[in-house]
Amino acid sequence: MKGVTGPLDSDAEVIIRDLEDDDLDWVAQRERDIFGLAAWSLSLIREDFLYGFSRWRGIEVEGLLSGYAVYGYEGDAFHLMNLAVVPEARRQGLARRLLEDFLAEARRLGAPDAWLEVATNNRGALALYREYGFEDVRVRPRYYQPEGLDALVMRLRLRP
Numbered sequence: 530m531k532g533v534t535g536p537l538d539s540d541a542e543v544i545i546r547d548l549e550d551d552d553l554d555w556v557a558q559r560e561r562d563i564f565g566l567a568a569w570s571l572s573l574i575r576e577d578f579l580y581g582f583s584r585w586r587g588i589e590v591e592g593l594l595s596g597y598a599v600y601g602y603e604g605d606a607f608h609l610m611n612l613a614v615v616p617e618a619r620r621q622g623l624a625r626r627l628l629e630d631f632l633a634e635a636r637r638l639g640a641p642d643a644w645l646e647v648a649t650n651n652r653g654a655l656a657l658y659r660e661y662g663f664e665d666v667r668v669r670p671r672y673y674q675p676e677g678l679d680a681l682v683m684r685l686r687l688r689p
């Protein structure tokens with residue numbers, strides 16, 4: 530079985546790894562659970578995974594996938610395209626670790642900035658990104674469809 534079913538032990542083994550083909554059904558199911566109508570479909574996930582340039586990363590707790598992040602270059606901008614942690618494993622620092630993985634890769638590649646979008650009403654994610662120093666750049670009205678929620682574009686400068 531894949532997925533966390535309860536609170537994590539404080540000494541639980543946590544690793545971040547590249548996702549594999551076999552994980553994509555799990556990702557698509559979690560997308561539906563977490564994002565509902567705005568979820569990425571299995572076909573979109575598969576196409577991006579196979580033919581896109583993004584990095585698909587998963588976080589495992591004691592060998593069980595518990596969250597994922599998708600990031601990479603969009604044009605010149607190094608960008609976090611997706612970040613999610615399963616509800617059962619939240620508030621235990623897993624998103625923080627995935628964000629640090631994203632930032633480590635951005636730095637490794639010499640990206641001048643790290644970029645992301647977040648719904649303006651997503652207080653939890655906003656708190657996380659602000660903790661890491663991401664700054665507000667602009668609002669993209671009705672960016673998230675079909676709900677029509679506004680997105681806040683945020684940037685973290687990685688170089689002076």
Ligand SMILES: CC(C)(COP(=O)(O)OP(=O)(O)OC[C@H]1O[C@@H](n2cnc3c(N)ncnc32)[C@H](O)[C@@H]1OP(=O)(O)O)[C@@H](O)C(=O)NCCC(=O)NCCS
Nearest residue numbers: 612613614619620621622623624625646647653654656657
């Ligand atoms: C947002 C999300 C990724 C956070 O995952 P998580 O593993 O619970 O986050 P972490 O435990 O690493 O939290 C790190 C910090 O972020 C902030 N934070 C995270 N969730 C929060 C919430 N619901 N309310 C307030 N602050 C929150 C806190 O400062 C937290 O530190 P603390 O727990 O020590 O107070 C997760 O809630 C999620 O998957 N939500 C649905 C999908 C989503 O919104 N993705 C982001 C798209 S931009």
